[in-house]
Amino acid sequence: MLIFTAEDEELEDKRNIFSLHALNQSLERFIRDKFALKNYWVIAEITKAQEKNGHHYLELADSKDGKRVAEMSANMWFSTFNRVDNQLNGELRTIFKHGNKVLINVRIEFHPIYGLKLNILDVDPTITYGELEKQKKETIERLKKEGLYNLQQELKLPAIIKKVALIGSQNTSGYRDFLSELLENRIYTNFKVKEFSVSVQGDRAAKEVIKAIIDAQAYNVDVIVIVRGGGSKMDLNVFNGYEIAKTIAESRIPIITGIGHETDDVVADLVANKYEITPTAVAKFLYVRAGVFRNDLQTAFDSVLKISQQLIAANKDEFTHTSKYLVHYTQNLIREHNNLIKDSIHQLHIGVTELIESERSKLELNLSKVGNNAKNTIALKKSTELNSRLDMIHLLSINSIERSKIGLNNLAELLMLLNPEELLKKGYTISTINNVDLVNYDGELKDATLKTLSSQHLITSKIIDVKNHE
Amino acid sequence: MTAKLDPKLKYDEALEQLQEIVHLLERKEINIDDLAGKVKQAKLLVDFCREKLDSTEEEINKIISPNDGEEKPF
Amino acid sequence: MTAKLDPKLKYDEALEQLQEIVHLLERKEINIDDLAGKVKQAKLLVDFCREKLDSTEEEINKIISPNDGEEKPF
Amino acid sequence: MTAKLDPKLKYDEALEQLQEIVHLLERKEINIDDLAGKVKQAKLLVDFCREKLDSTEEEINKIISPNDGEEKPF
Amino acid sequence: MTAKLDPKLKYDEALEQLQEIVHLLERKEINIDDLAGKVKQAKLLVDFCREKLDSTEEEINKIISPNDGEEKPF
Amino acid sequence: MTAKLDPKLKYDEALEQLQEIVHLLERKEINIDDLAGKVKQAKLLVDFCREKLDSTEEEINKIISPNDGEEKPF
Amino acid sequence: MTAKLDPKLKYDEALEQLQEIVHLLERKEINIDDLAGKVKQAKLLVDFCREKLDSTEEEINKIISPNDGEEKPF
Numbered sequence: 001m002l003i004f005t006a007e008d009e010e011l012e013d014k015r016n017i018f019s020l021h022a023l024n025q026s027l028e029r030f031i032r033d034k035f036a037l038k039n040y041w042v043i044a045e046i047t048k049a050q051e052k053n054g055h056h057y058l059e060l061a062d063s064k065d066g067k068r069v070a071e072m073s074a075n076m077w078f079s080t081f082n083r084v085d086n087q088l089n090g091e092l093r094t095i096f097k098h099g100n101k102v103l104i105n106v107r108i109e110f111h112p113i114y115g116l117k118l119n120i121l122d123v124d125p126t127i128t129y130g131e132l133e134k135q136k137k138e139t140i141e142r143l144k145k146e147g148l149y150n151l152q153q154e155l156k157l158p159a160i161i162k163k164v165a166l167i168g169s170q171n172t173s174g175y176r177d178f179l180s181e182l183l184e185n186r187i188y189t190n191f192k193v194k195e196f197s198v199s200v201q202g203d204r205a206a207k208e209v210i211k212a213i214i215d216a217q218a219y220n221v222d223v224i225v226i227v228r229g230g231g232s233k234m235d236l237n238v239f240n241g242y243e244i245a246k247t248i249a250e251s252r253i254p255i256i257t258g259i260g261h262e263t264d265d266v267v268a269d270l271v272a273n274k275y276e277i278t279p280t281a282v283a284k285f286l287y288v289r290a291g292v293f294r295n296d297l298q299t300a301f302d303s304v305l306k307i308s309q310q311l312i313a314a315n316k317d318e319f320t321h322t323s324k325y326l327v328h329y330t331q332n333l334i335r336e337h338n339n340l341i342k343d344s345i346h347q348l349h350i351g352v353t354e355l356i357e358s359e360r361s362k363l364e365l366n367l368s369k370v371g372n373n374a375k376n377t378i379a380l381k382k383s384t385e386l387n388s389r390l391d392m393i394h395l396l397s398i399n400s401i402e403r404s405k406i407g408l409n410n411l412a413e414l415l416m417l418l419n420p421e422e423l424l425k426k427g428y429t430i431s432t433i434n435n436v437d438l439v440n441y442d443g444e445l446k447d448a449t450l451k452t453l454s455s456q457h458l459i460t461s462k463i464i465d466v467k468n469h470e
Numbered sequence: 471m472t473a474k475l476d477p478k479l480k481y482d483e484a485l486e487q488l489q490e491i492v493h494l495l496e497r498k499e500i501n502i503d504d505l506a507g508k509v510k511q512a513k514l515l516v517d518f519c520r521e522k523l524d525s526t527e528e529e530i531n532k533i534i535s536p537n538d539g540e541e542k543p544f
Numbered sequence: 545m546t547a548k549l550d551p552k553l554k555y556d557e558a559l560e561q562l563q564e565i566v567h568l569l570e571r572k573e574i575n576i577d578d579l580a581g582k583v584k585q586a587k588l589l590v591d592f593c594r595e596k597l598d599s600t601e602e603e604i605n606k607i608i609s610p611n612d613g614e615e616k617p618f
Numbered sequence: 619m620t621a622k623l624d625p626k627l628k629y630d631e632a633l634e635q636l637q638e639i640v641h642l643l644e645r646k647e648i649n650i651d652d653l654a655g656k657v658k659q660a661k662l663l664v665d666f667c668r669e670k671l672d673s674t675e676e677e678i679n680k681i682i683s684p685n686d687g688e689e690k691p692f
Numbered sequence: 693m694t695a696k697l698d699p700k701l702k703y704d705e706a707l708e709q710l711q712e713i714v715h716l717l718e719r720k721e722i723n724i725d726d727l728a729g730k731v732k733q734a735k736l737l738v739d740f741c742r743e744k745l746d747s748t749e750e751e752i753n754k755i756i757s758p759n760d761g762e763e764k765p766f
Numbered sequence: 767m768t769a770k771l772d773p774k775l776k777y778d779e780a781l782e783q784l785q786e787i788v789h790l791l792e793r794k795e796i797n798i799d800d801l802a803g804k805v806k807q808a809k810l811l812v813d814f815c816r817e818k819l820d821s822t823e824e825e826i827n828k829i830i831s832p833n834d835g836e837e838k839p840f
Numbered sequence: 841m842t843a844k845l846d847p848k849l850k851y852d853e854a855l856e857q858l859q860e861i862v863h864l865l866e867r868k869e870i871n872i873d874d875l876a877g878k879v880k881q882a883k884l885l886v887d888f889c890r891e892k893l894d895s896t897e898e899e900i901n902k903i904i905s906p907n908d909g910e911e912k913p914f
Contacts, residue, residue, distance in 0.1 A: 159777040160819060190819065290819070293777060297815050300784040304808040305904060307791035308801055312897045315798060319855075319889060322862055326882050327756060329865035330875065334749050337707075337872055341741050344710050345682065348734050351717025352678050352727065356671050359633075359724055363664050363671075366636050370660040371608040373643035374653050378601045381650060386590050386597075389562050393586040394534045396569030397579050401527045404481075404576055408523065411488055412516045418495035419509050430502060437498045453502045481576045522576060529580040533587045555650040596650060603654040607661045629724040670724060677728045681735045703872040744872060751876040755883045798851035798892060802899040809903045 024112035031110040039121060043103050044072070049096045054078035056096055060118070074106060076120035084123050094235055095128045103127040136240045139267050143242070148249035152273040155254040158222050159293050161286050163192045165216035165224040165253070167209060170197040174229020174260050174279040181283035188290035194219050200228040201235045209238070210247045217253055223286075224251060226268065227279035228259040239266035248272055258282035424455035433463075475514050481522045488515035549588055555596045562589040623662055629670045636663040697736050703744045710737040771814050784811045845884050851892045858885040 018026070044060035051057075055078050062070040076084075076096075085092035095102060105122035143149040164182070168175040183189050196216055198208035209226065216224045226248075228239070238244070239259055245267045248255050254273035258281060259266055269275035276282045420430050431438040431452045438450070445466040452459040475484070491512040494500045500508055549558070565586045568574045574582055623632070639660045642648050648656055697706070713734045716722045722730050771780070787808050790796045796804055845854070861882045864870045870878050 159781060162819075293781065293815075294819060296781055297784065297812055300781065300788050301808055301812040303788045304784070304791060304805055305900070307788070308805050308900050309897075311791065311794065311796070311798070311801060312893055312900070315855075316890075316893055319886070319893070322855075322858055323886050325862050326858075326865065326879070326886070329862060330752055330756075330879055333865060333868055333870065333872070333875065334745055334752075336868070337741070337745055340707070341710070341738055341745070344707075344714050344734070345738055347714045348717060348731065348738075349682060351714060352675070352682075352731060355717060355720055355722065355724070355727065356675050358720065359629075359671055360668070362633070363636070363667050366633075366640050367608065367660060367664045369640045370636075370643055370657055371604060373640070373646075374604045374657050375601060377643065377646055377648070377653060378597045378604075378650070380646075382594065382597050385559060386562075386593050389559075389566055390534065390586060390590045392566050393562075393569060393583055394530065396566070397530045397583050398527065400569065400572065400574065400579060401523050401530070401576065405520070405523050408485070408516065408519050411485075411492055412520075414492050415488075415495070415509070415512050415516065418492065419512075420505065421509060430505075432502050435499075435501045440498065451502050453505065458502065526576055526580050530583045533580065533583050600650055600654045604657045607654070607658050667724075674724055674728050678731045681728070681732050741872075748872055748876050752879045755876070755880050798896055802896045802903070805900045806903050 021112060024110070028110045028112055031108060031116075035108045039105050039107055041103060041105050041124070042118070043101065043127060044070075045101050046096060046098055047071075049098055051093075054081070056081055056120075058096060058120070060102075072116075072118055074104065074118035074120050076123075080121060088123065088125055091125060092123060094237075095123060095125055100128050101131050132237060132240070136267055139240060139242045139245060140270065143245055143249060143267070143271060146246075148246055149271055151249040152251065152255060152271055155252070155273055157254050157273060157289075160290050161222040162190060162290075163194070163219075163221040163223075164286065165194045165196060165219055165221040166227065167196045167198060167212040167216065167224060168227035168279070169200045169229070170195065172200070172229035174227050174258070177229065178225070178227050178258065178279035178283045181280045182286060185283070185287045188287040188294065190290075191286070192221075194221060201238060205238045206241050206244055209244055213244075213247045213251055213255070217251055221253060223273075224253050224255045225279075225282050225286075226255060226257045226259065226272070227282065229279060236261055236266050239268035241267070244268055245271045256282050256285070420453070421455075424453060427455070429454045475518050479518065481519055484515045484518045484522070488512055488519065491515070549592050553592065555593055558589045558592050558596070562586055562593070565589075623666050627666065629667055632663045632666050632670070636660055636667070639663070697740050701740065703741055706737045706740050706744070710734055710741065713737070771810055775814060777815055777818065780811045780815050784808055787811075845888050849888065851889055854885045854889050854892070858882055858889065861885070 042060075044062055046058050047061045048059035049056065056076040058074045058076070060070075060072045060074050061068050081092060088095070103124040103126065104118075104120045105124070106118035106120055108116070109119045110116050140149065166175070166178065168178070179193065182191055182193065194216065196212035198212045199205045200209065213224060213226070228236075236259065239257075248257075248268055249271045257266075257269050257272040257275040258277070258279040259268060259275070260278045265275070274285070276285055420428075424430070429452050431450050433441045433443065433445070433448045433450055441448075445463050448463045450461050450463050452461065491508050494508065495512075565582050568582065639656050642656065713722075713730050716730070787804050790804065861870075861878050864878065
């Protein structure tokens, strides 16, 4: 559009005829003035890519509904390419490939000779990668859909892999690394390798690899190893191809891939029985597996021996213990019984002694009972029987005497009363006739002989006269 | 008759004799001639008996206690 | 009767005789003249019995202790 | 009864006799005249039993100790 | 009973008999007349048991040591 | 069981059998009577694997072109 | 029971029998009359087991050393 504007101006000004050079110079100036400081991000498809003296020349196009709607040439100078290629880890060369979509930062330039061109200042690989990723995903989906994706996983890797079919490019370092690692390690080297040399990049790569895989299956090998010794990301794309993946999946021999790359897996890795990041890692895996197996074998056998010996030793120990216990318990039993018998004798002794002592004391007790009772009896008799009786006799005797004394006294008193001597002393007399008291005498008093007793005399008289008291 | 009593006289006999005399006196059947004699006799008998009783008592005490007195404190 | 007792007299018989004397006395069947004699008799009997008891006791002591005394200090 | 005991007398019988004497004495059913005799009898029985015990003990010591005591110092 | 023991007697039976005698003694259920006999019997049982133990021990020692003695410290 | 092994035995199977023996032993599920037999069996398995691993596989050269015997001479 | 052991006896059975005897002994459930017999039996079992262990060990040693000695330590 800007170009047209410029043209219009000049055509308008005068009918001056310019030389092409002048015209182009004007254009050059115009474009420089207009666009020198402006950059544009452009998406396009590469239709052609060429490298010349380190400079890269691209033909870009844009299509719509299968129809080409734009075309433009672009170039990227040596120094810019190197800078950007560095930033993209050397991927730039594979991005600049026919058919790839690219997102590029460009400045529009016009050269009087070469005309209008886009000078590429920077490349954003995401569009390109995204496109690859999209294809890769489609391939995986397809493989899954067709039941191929997990086929290899159903194959079992033998414990020991001794026969190896190796597919790779003989001149690459990855291939060599694999072989040297496999055959010169210190763990296990007894491998047989059948080599299948193929290209692993470029247009022929896919076909050759597929053929090698098919060929290898004709051999009695334990595993097919596919190696690739590094390369650009875009080179890897070979292994994202559907055909290779399908061939790998369908192999009846397990396939291990060692397609050197750092981050992204390729489809071949995903369908293979196993994959390692590098060829060396595959080799390592193989010999380590053998080493591990041998180690396991040795360990297991060592365990068998060790445990067996331990088992025997343990049994012997148990056994020695058992034997010791046998002796110990037997001796205990006998010792215990000996003690039992000793105790019995002791108890017998004690029992006898106690019995005899108890009998002895029983005897003594009885004897002392006899003695005491006898003595008690005697004492009792002494204190009661005899003394009491003697006392009684004494008492009764004295009583008897006392009684007699009383009787005697009474008599004596009576005697005193009856005794006339006191009366006589007082002058009284007693007179009797014929021995009868005069008072009691009732005979004839006259002429009777009267005896009168006084204190001093006994007088005998004759009664001469009697006069009665009235 | 008022002479000393027969030392062989028994207490009971003496007592009897004494009582007889007392009875005689009581009944006043006593002959005045004998009276003093009887009374004397009676006194003798009383003394005799008393003596007898005393001596018997003494004797008994002697029998029972003497050798006991100091010996055993029964 | 107040003579020495028959040495063959048994303790029980002696005791019986003694008892009889007691009964006599109790029943007052004894006269004063016999009294001292009876008491004497009783005393003899008592002494007899006592002696008998003493001798028995001594005998028992002899029986029980002698061979024990020195032998065993039970 | 106070004669020497029957040498065939058993210990138990002797002991029984002894206890019978004890019971007699305890019940005071014995008279003084028999007392010393019974005590003597008891003493004889005791001596008999004692002797029997002694001889039994000796016999047992002979049976048990000699070869036992020193034999085994388990 | 004090006769020789039945040679067929088992150790356990002998021990039991022995302990029975000991128990009888402890309970004083043996009379003195039987005592010596029982003790004799006990002694016989003891000797029997001891002999049995000794012979068993010897036998066991023979079983255990002979071929072991030099071989292994069993 | 201690017989010769099946010559077609695979490494994996041999190792598995060997490890089974190890487990039996570890779990002490083996009795002394079978022990030697099992150890022998283990030895056979180990020898088998060893031999198989170490053999230069001359036969394999023959076999390696198997399905196509005539086709490819490796 | 003290007869020779069944030659078909298994080690485990023998050990079990042996331990049973030991347990019986430990619990003192063997009487003296049977003791020697049991010990004899135990000795037979001990010898049997030891022999079995020794022979097993020897057998294992034979399995290990002969072809290993010179061959290779893997």
